[in-house]
Amino acid sequence: MKSIRNVLGLHFTTLIMFGLLFPLLIWGIGKLFPQQANGFPIYKSGKLIGFANIGQKFTEDKYFWGRPSAVDYNAASTGGSNFGPTNPAYLDSVEHRINDFLKRNPGIKRVQIPADLVTASGSGIDPDISVQGALVQIPRVARARGLSEDQLKRLVDEHIGKPLFGLFGPERVNVLKLNLALDKLN
Amino acid sequence: MDTDMSGIIFGFLFTVILAVPFGKYISKVFKGEKVWTDFFTPLENLIFKISAIDPNEEMDWKKSMKAMLLLNLIFFIWSFAVLLVQGWIPILNPARIASMEPSLAFHSAVSFVTNTNMQAYSGETSATYFSQMFVFTFLQFVSAGTGIAALALIFKGLTQRQASNLGNFYNLFLKSCTRILLPLAFVVSIILLLNGVPQTFKAQQKTLTLQGDTVRVATGPVASMISIKQLGTNGGGYFGTNSAHPFENPNYLTDMVENFSILFIPIALVFSFGYYLDRKKLAWIFFGIMTLLFITFAAININYETAGNPLITKMGINQSLGNMEGKEVRFGAAASAYWGVSTTSTSNGSVNSMHDSQMPLSGGVYMLDMMINALYGGVGVGFINFFIYIIIAIFISGLMVGRTPEFLGKKIEAKEVKIAALVLLVTPFLVLVPTAIASYAVAKNPNLPWLNNPSFHGFSAMLYQFTSCNANNGSNFAGLGINNYFWNIIGGIVIFIGRFIPIIGPVAIAGMMAEKKYIPESVGTLKAESYTFAFMVLGIIIIVSALNFFPALALGPIAEHLAL
Numbered sequence: 190m191k192s193i194r195n196v197l198g199l200h201f202t203t204l205i206m207f208g209l210l211f212p213l214l215i216w217g218i219g220k221l222f223p224q225q226a227n228g229f230p231i232y233k234s235g236k237l238i239g240f241a242n243i244g245q246k247f248t249e250d251k252y253f254w255g256r257p258s259a260v261d262y263n264a265a266s267t268g269g270s271n272f273g274p275t276n277p278a279y280l281d282s283v284e285h286r287i288n289d290f291l292k293r294n295p296g297i298k299r300v301q302i303p304a305d306l307v308t309a310s311g312s313g314i315d316p317d318i319s320v321q322g323a324l325v326q327i328p329r330v331a332r333a334r335g336l337s338e339d340q341l342k343r344l345v346d347e348h349i350g351k352p353l354f355g356l357f358g359p360e361r362v363n364v365l366k367l368n369l370a371l372d373k374l375n
Numbered sequence: 376m377d378t379d380m381s382g383i384i385f386g387f388l389f390t391v392i393l394a395v396p397f398g399k400y401i402s403k404v405f406k407g408e409k410v411w412t413d414f415f416t417p418l419e420n421l422i423f424k425i426s427a428i429d430p431n432e433e434m435d436w437k438k439s440m441k442a443m444l445l446l447n448l449i450f451f452i453w454s455f456a457v458l459l460v461q462g463w464i465p466i467l468n469p470a471r472i473a474s475m476e477p478s479l480a481f482h483s484a485v486s487f488v489t490n491t492n493m494q495a496y497s498g499e500t501s502a503t504y505f506s507q508m509f510v511f512t513f514l515q516f517v518s519a520g521t522g523i524a525a526l527a528l529i530f531k532g533l534t535q536r537q538a539s540n541l542g543n544f545y546n547l548f549l550k551s552c553t554r555i556l557l558p559l560a561f562v563v564s565i566i567l568l569l570n571g572v573p574q575t576f577k578a579q580q581k582t583l584t585l586q587g588d589t590v591r592v593a594t595g596p597v598a599s600m601i602s603i604k605q606l607g608t609n610g611g612g613y614f615g616t617n618s619a620h621p622f623e624n625p626n627y628l629t630d631m632v633e634n635f636s637i638l639f640i641p642i643a644l645v646f647s648f649g650y651y652l653d654r655k656k657l658a659w660i661f662f663g664i665m666t667l668l669f670i671t672f673a674a675i676n677i678n679y680e681t682a683g684n685p686l687i688t689k690m691g692i693n694q695s696l697g698n699m700e701g702k703e704v705r706f707g708a709a710a711s712a713y714w715g716v717s718t719t720s721t722s723n724g725s726v727n728s729m730h731d732s733q734m735p736l737s738g739g740v741y742m743l744d745m746m747i748n749a750l751y752g753g754v755g756v757g758f759i760n761f762f763i764y765i766i767i768a769i770f771i772s773g774l775m776v777g778r779t780p781e782f783l784g785k786k787i788e789a790k791e792v793k794i795a796a797l798v799l800l801v802t803p804f805l806v807l808v809p810t811a812i813a814s815y816a817v818a819k820n821p822n823l824p825w826l827n828n829p830s831f832h833g834f835s836a837m838l839y840q841f842t843s844c845n846a847n848n849g850s851n852f853a854g855l856g857i858n859n860y861f862w863n864i865i866g867g868i869v870i871f872i873g874r875f876i877p878i879i880g881p882v883a884i885a886g887m888m889a890e891k892k893y894i895p896e897s898v899g900t901l902k903a904e905s906y907t908f909a910f911m912v913l914g915i916i917i918i919v920s921a922l923n924f925f926p927a928l929a930l931g932p933i934a935e936h937l938a939l
Contacts, residue, residue, distance in 0.1 A: 192442065192445055193445070195427060195428050195545060196442070196445045196448075196449045197426070198426025198427060198428070199428070199545060199548070202422040202426065203422075203513070204453070204509065207516040207552070207557075208508050208509040209509070211512070211561075212508050212600075214561075215561075215564045215568060215574050215598050215599040216575070216599070218565060219575070219598070225571050226568055226573060227575055228572070228573040228622055228625075229571045230580070237580060237581070237582050237583070238583055238584060238585060239582045239584055239592075240582070240592060240622075242622070242626075243592055244621070245586070245590070246584065246586065247585070248586065252585065252586065262588075263590070264591065264593060265499060265579055265590075266500050267614055267615050268497075268616055268853075269616060269700075269701040269731075269732065269853065270701065270732065270854075271701065271729055271732060271852065271854030272700060272701075272731070272828065273732065273735075273832035273833075273835075273935070274684045274686065274700070274732060274733070274734055274735065274939075275735070275830075275832060275935055275938065276828045279700070283690065299692055300691060300693055301693060302692045303693045303695070304683065304687065304695075304696045304697070304699040305696055305699045305704050307692060308687075308700040308701075308702075309700060309701065310619075310701070311703050311727070311729045312614075312619040312621060314620070315621070315703050315704055315705075316621055319704055350705075352627070353382070353631070356378060356382070357378055357382030357385060357386075358379065358630070358706070359378065359379055361704045365585070368585055369585070
């Protein structure tokens, strides 16, 4: 009987400590950093239009596109394709995306398309594309917006996320931030 | 050197450099010596008082294992009950998520109580904020504390001279939680929070995107869970896509911090062995054996993932990023492969990329890593698994020289070796038999909605699943449809046995060794601090894994690789 009392006591005290007080403590500290603790929300004229790190679906010619998504950028139910590397259905879908991309970006050659633009991300809401992934879209966006390619090249350069401390990790371009800046150009 | 590789190399070295002093700290906590976290003493004493526990009461191995099982039973009953009724709990459920179906609730409860964190549910659609906090975050602390406490019992057993006392399980359990896990979890949570991992009780956020779509974005008390998920080698994500989700792992810094957290305590525990027993050199030898295999595995996978999928290369696109299917741009192929090896070495199981979409041999390495399950390993249990390999290595060495084997001044006799062999054989049994049954079911009924990939890769997914369940890892080939009776129930049973047999067996061995007479080392003793012994242990790890699993691996990842 004593051991039942022991384990029940331990259970409920640790439950309160780790299940309730610890999350509340972090939440309380988060109150001091509302931007961070809410995941960097982005507002436009008072309306919530997204989060800096949550990718959005872009399909129109006038926007830079993000990566293919297995869940169509559904941020309430994320997921990857989970296709194996030799699955014929997977290889078909990549070939299909390459052809689509070529059709909508005339003048681009296959070898210019980086892998990230034709493969589905892990989360389905990857906020980033590679630098090459942005550069290769410049001619299309420039045509759709009537802007010069040089102007867009400069804009992309400004939006390259550098490696951490300049030392660690890959370069990347945040698609939502780039497109927001793009809308400001016009 | 490119920035992808420098991030990995710096990350690993940084982890090891901090793990050495932390190992010393852990050994002091285990021994009850003075440490800077003594300010927890009043709180701990209060908890002991409420629970009527005398933290100095001595327990032998049977008593401490009884305490562990009873405590874990209460954790299970609580969690199972909450998940069954979470939809009816009126608070902390803004998205109005329903209760879990019984087999899913059973699987989820077993999975989190055992530190496995295999998820047949997706956090954002199937777990209320109440469950995320009072079941999952809570269990991520206490299941990790259970594993660490079990290891502390073994350390004590190895230092006893003819005494049965292994320490007090309740005391070790609570102090593992408050003095090892909690301070680290606090620091990591704050770093994550400052980088945009949410900690909020708001409901899903409705956004109107630039293109004019309405998208709901799931959020919640994430930062407090992700820290302990990594530090406690739990691995169960707040969201379905785990650490690939930008709210769990928003940038390369958080990726490095989380990967650090995955490896930190498991590596520190290897060094704590050295400090606790005052055999620091031996701890470095063990660390060396583990690291040799760890780095080999990481090198193989980084190579395959950065090289990219040759079938995609044939399509003529630019493959300089490597195999990007299922990966995130902010981490890149190399850091994703390094993470994969970290998470499968340590029985963590969180993922920052989808293992299902990695190259065949990368997937094979992950499985082998989990089959060994002792390269650093899960918090506490990793070193416990390694202890079994040590016992077998000593036994075989003893046979080779024709002497009764000894380890740390204690004879290893038939009883201990039998237990070690049993523990070692449970793994292939729990992995291969259910995989065979599942394969048979699929072969008989190809319409079963389990596999989303055909052929060799489909077999790999099932083999990976049971390997992960048995290793209490929790990662999987996520394309496998596992939320159904077969996988929930059989998987739950494998997880349960795969947790408790490999804890109880080794603690029993340590308990028996503790009661034996100490024999000083003589000329005939195989010195633990020697190359011969190190090679024996390494050889045993490789031979046992190869004999048990090579045929199965040949049918899955190796066959898929050869067919590329």
